[in-house]
Amino acid sequence: MKHVVTAMFVIVAVIHLLPLSGVLGSERLASLYGLAFDEPNLEILMRHRAVLFGLLGAFLLVAALRPALQVFGFVAGFVSVVAFLWLTWSVGGANAQVARVVTADAVALACLLVGFTAWVLEARRRR
16 A cells, blocks of 8 residues: 555656746746746746746655655645646636646546545554
8 A cells, every 4th residue: 555655646746747847938838838928927927836836746756755744745735736626617718738737637636536545544554
């Protein structure tokens, strides 16, 4: 079960690390999200968002290998994924590139659910 938890964290971490490439500039952001980022303030905000996703992805990788951090990893992962899925659903009208992000976050949510279930089962087994 420990390996399942680790594997699920790694997958979710990679999904969260993918937007980190957006820090490279507006061209990369445009290819990620299918939008123009020619307004400087929007580019700054989105590049900063890329950095934050990088931090979250790095934390999830550390949590994959450090059981003491896994509760926090699950909380952070679930908040990130569920918030994005809810926002996308509540606003609607996502383009094809954002729909790809929705699919990736749906995969991340499934991995978090599998990983959390394995984590709970492993904790019960140890008692």
